[in-house]
Amino acid sequence: MLSKRSKEIIFNPFSKENPVLVQVLGICSTLAVTVSLEPAIVMSISVMAVLAFANVIISLMRNTIPTTIRIIVQLVVVAALVIMVQQFLLAFNYDVSKKLSVFIGLIITNCILMGRLEAFAMHNKPWPSFLDGIGNGLGYGMVLVVVGFFRELLGSGTLLGYQVIPQCVYDAGYMNNGLMILPPMALIVVACVIWVQHARDKELQEK
Amino acid sequence: MKPSFQEGGKFAKLQSVFDGFETFLFTPNTTSRSGAHIHDQNDMKRTMSTVILALLPCLLFGMYNVGYQHYLAIGEASAAWTSMFIYGFLAMLPVIVVSYGVGLGIEFVGAQIHHKEIQEGFLVTGMLIPLIVPINTPLWMTAVATAFAVVFAKEVFGGTGMNIFNVALITRAFLFFSYPSWMSGDKAFVKTDSIFGFGGGNVADGFSGATPLGQVATNAGESLGQLKDVVGGEITTMDAFWGFIAGSPGETSMVAILIGAVILLVTGIASWRVMLSVFAGGLAMAGIAHAFPSAAYPASFIDPFAQLCYGGFAFAAVFMATDPVTGARTKAGQYIFGFLIGVLAILIRVYNSGYPEGAMLAVLLMNAFAPLIDHLVVNRNIQRRLNRAKAK
Numbered sequence: 001m002l003s004k005r006s007k008e009i010i011f012n013p014f015s016k017e018n019p020v021l022v023q024v025l026g027i028c029s030t031l032a033v034t035v036s037l038e039p040a041i042v043m044s045i046s047v048m049a050v051l052a053f054a055n056v057i058i059s060l061m062r063n064t065i066p067t068t069i070r071i072i073v074q075l076v077v078v079a080a081l082v083i084m085v086q087q088f089l090l091a092f093n094y095d096v097s098k099k100l101s102v103f104i105g106l107i108i109t110n111c112i113l114m115g116r117l118e119a120f121a122m123h124n125k126p127w128p129s130f131l132d133g134i135g136n137g138l139g140y141g142m143v144l145v146v147v148g149f150f151r152e153l154l155g156s157g158t159l160l161g162y163q164v165i166p167q168c169v170y171d172a173g174y175m176n177n178g179l180m181i182l183p184p185m186a187l188i189v190v191a192c193v194i195w196v197q198h199a200r201d202k203e204l205q206e207k
Numbered sequence: 208m209k210p211s212f213q214e215g216g217k218f219a220k221l222q223s224v225f226d227g228f229e230t231f232l233f234t235p236n237t238t239s240r241s242g243a244h245i246h247d248q249n250d251m252k253r254t255m256s257t258v259i260l261a262l263l264p265c266l267l268f269g270m271y272n273v274g275y276q277h278y279l280a281i282g283e284a285s286a287a288w289t290s291m292f293i294y295g296f297l298a299m300l301p302v303i304v305v306s307y308g309v310g311l312g313i314e315f316v317g318a319q320i321h322h323k324e325i326q327e328g329f330l331v332t333g334m335l336i337p338l339i340v341p342i343n344t345p346l347w348m349t350a351v352a353t354a355f356a357v358v359f360a361k362e363v364f365g366g367t368g369m370n371i372f373n374v375a376l377i378t379r380a381f382l383f384f385s386y387p388s389w390m391s392g393d394k395a396f397v398k399t400d401s402i403f404g405f406g407g408g409n410v411a412d413g414f415s416g417a418t419p420l421g422q423v424a425t426n427a428g429e430s431l432g433q434l435k436d437v438v439g440g441e442i443t444t445m446d447a448f449w450g451f452i453a454g455s456p457g458e459t460s461m462v463a464i465l466i467g468a469v470i471l472l473v474t475g476i477a478s479w480r481v482m483l484s485v486f487a488g489g490l491a492m493a494g495i496a497h498a499f500p501s502a503a504y505p506a507s508f509i510d511p512f513a514q515l516c517y518g519g520f521a522f523a524a525v526f527m528a529t530d531p532v533t534g535a536r537t538k539a540g541q542y543i544f545g546f547l548i549g550v551l552a553i554l555i556r557v558y559n560s561g562y563p564e565g566a567m568l569a570v571l572l573m574n575a576f577a578p579l580i581d582h583l584v585v586n587r588n589i590q591r592r593l594n595r596a597k598a599k
Contacts, residue, residue: 173345179385188359 002131009131013139015201020143021194022204025111030144031186032103037160039099040148041141042089048137050081050107051116052130058121059129065122074117075108082107112140147189155180251367255330257474261467262334262526268463269456270295273342276397276453280416280437281408290405297402299456302337305346309353310336317362328367328374329357335375335526338457339519339567341395344382348389352381372574373533376567383567391563393417396453397437411438418453420518420556423506424563431508447516458522461515468525477529480538481545485524488549489515496557506557520552523566533574537584544580548573 002010019025026047033043057077058065065073086104089097097104107113116136121129152158154177157165165174179185198204274291277298278284310329318325340349360377361370383390397416401407417425419434419442426432436442437453446452450460458464471477493511500507506514515521528534528548535544548569555565562568 173347175348175386175389177385178387179381182384 006128006131009128010135010138013132013135014142015197016203018139018143018197019112019115019136020140020190021197023112023115025115026140027187027190029103029106029110030147030190031183033100034144034148034151034186034189035181036099036152036156036158037145037148039096040144042093042096043100043103044137044141044144046085046089046104047107047110047112047140048134050078050085051113051137052133054078054081054113055116055121055129055133056126058117059124059126062122070118070122071114074114078108078113078117112136143190143193146193147186150189151180151186155185251328254476255328257470257476258331258526259334261470261476262331262338262457264463264466265338265457265460265522265526266299266334267292268450268460269338270299272450272459273298273398273456275451276437277399278408280397280399280410280414282411282438283408294402294405295456297405298342298398299337301346302340302342302344302349303334305350306336306353307333309350310357313354313357313362317366323366328361332357332374332378335457336378339375339379339455339522340382341390341455342398343395344386344389348382348386349378352378352385355381368532370532371578372571373527373530376527376571376574379567380571391421396455414438416453418518418563419447420506420563423509423517424560426505426508427502429502431505444510444513444516447513452517455519458519461521464521464525471525471529476531477525478531478534478541480541481529481534482524484542484545485528485549485552486515488546488551489520489524489553490549491546492550492553492557496553504557504560506563514553514556518556518564519566520556520564523552523570524549527566527570528573533577535577535580535584537581540577540580540584543584544573544577547576 013019016022020027020030029043029047033039054074054077058074061073082105085107086097089100089104116132120132124132149159152160153164157163157170157176177185271288271292273295274293275284275288275295277294278286278291307329310333314325314329317323336349336353340352356374356377360372360374361367364370379390389395393416395416396418399410399414399416414437415435416437422434423431434442436446436451442452447459448461450463452459468477468482472479472482490511493509493514496504496507497509497511497514509517524545528545535541548566551569551572552566555562555568559565
């Protein structure tokens with residue numbers, strides 16, 4: 001269905017070129033929205049949507065944009081898409097959009113977006129650009145979901161708001177870890193994910 | 208026995224474990240053959256053993272005080288001191304076992320994986336942890352925190368001697384932020400239940416397990432109310448000086464800590480510059496706070512000398528700030544480093560109502576600044592010498 005190149009474009013951001021784990025971009029939002037799983041998922045989908053469509057639009061216009069003002073053009077496109085996502089969330093998922101607060105608006109400053117637009121969409125056709133956007137969005141979202149999963153599970157004992165750790169465990173003396181809710185722990189969980197990934201993938205290890 | 212542990216032998220995989228035990232507490236008679244090395248009659252193992260020796264007074268008194276507070280709480284303050292000590296010993300033993308078990312376990316496994324020598328840095332850390340963690344903290348929490356600290360504060364930086372932050376304090380900070388309800392307030396510092404049926408009894412009426420600083424933090428009004436022990440009796444600064452107050456096991460007794468300080472200073476292991484300047488900084492800040500007392504910050508009512516006796520200040524000054532690995536190394540830097548720890552500890556204690564005690568946070572914060580202080584001191588020295596060379 002997909003050609004070999006398309007597959008590479010879409011799956012490379014999962015491991016070898018993961019925007020968060022390997023390129024270390026978008027860390028800010030990774031720390032901010034992963035206190036629980038639900039905002040992490042919504043954030044991933046939002047970023048993926050903005051990234052994919054911004055890539056397509058910029059790719060369509062790539063031959064007409066003067067290089068001197070390309071950053072401004074990219075920003076305008078991203079800003080328009082971000083506002084659409086924001087309004088959509090306000091209309092259909094008000095609670096989560098309140099939890100995400102400024103971070104939806106701040107997608108515009110997410111380095112992953114500018115990075116992909118500059119590095120990929122400016123030089124490629126719309127279809128590969130779209131796939132690239134989806135792939136990087138998934139790569140980013142995957143990290144968010146993993147981090148959000150552990151932080152919500154260990155920090156609040158819930159997943160997607162449902163109690164997962166049974167009451168009898170608490171009765172036996174278990175307690176939720178308050179540090180998991182605080183931002184520093186997000187950094188450490190991301191570090192652990194990077195650790196696991198680099199330990200498994202020999203190519204990523206520094207000599 | 209040794210050959211089977213060397214390369215190619217039956218137990219080659221356990222080589223570093225064997226090595227670790229073979230040289231435990233004494234120096235091997237082989238010496239390094241190449242490179243530059245500093246020669247000193249003290250190697251790291253002997254340094255560590257001396258620190259442990261310096262910690263013993265705190266440990267023994269801590270055990271006694273845990274028992275004393277317990278018998279006070281159940282209304283049997285006249286119980287024999289031996290039973291108090293035995294109770295405290297039984298209460299602290301599991302914490303010590305857990306701390307060493309988890310920490311050394313991780314170090315052993317790490318050393319095996321990387322085929323390195325086992326480093327003995329955890330000997331001291333493992334003894335510090337039971338002394339600074341409240342006695343009622345559940346053991347599994349201590350285990351999790353120790354594991355966290357050893358892996359994330361030490362091993363990831365490269366092991367003993369490479370860590371940026373004091374590992375024992377990271378353990379405590381992890382507990383402090385993860386499980387705040389076990390780290391401060393009423394139920395953290397005084398053990399009231401019996402151990403193996405030993406020291407049973409009902410808690411006396413009017414029992415409150417709050418530490419003196421905990422009481423100060425919740426003090427209201429234009430002057431400081433009388434500080435009370437666990438059953439409502441009055442306590443004085445002298446009680447705090449000798450250590451008969453509620454608190455983490457190692458930190459209550461100024462006397463025991465000072466004995467430790469003397470051992471560290473006489474053997475030349477700890478820097479007197481750091482120790483002195485921590486106390487100086489604490490006194491200075493406490494003096495300033497005391498000169499402008501305010502009902503909004505009740506800890507400003509405590510007089511400067513008493514500030515040094517309460518809480519973990521003295522323990523942090525003697526055993527935490529003087530850690531040679533995480534502190535400043537230049538002489539001028541040590542004065543600045545220590546002084547700022549003292550100032551910050553009292554600053555946090557008095558002016559941040561969220562934290563009744565600030566010694567832990569002050570030391571950790573200054574740990575982060577130590578390399579910067581050293582860098583500035585070294586650069587200033589270079590500059591001065593350059594100027595002198597130019598002037599000639």
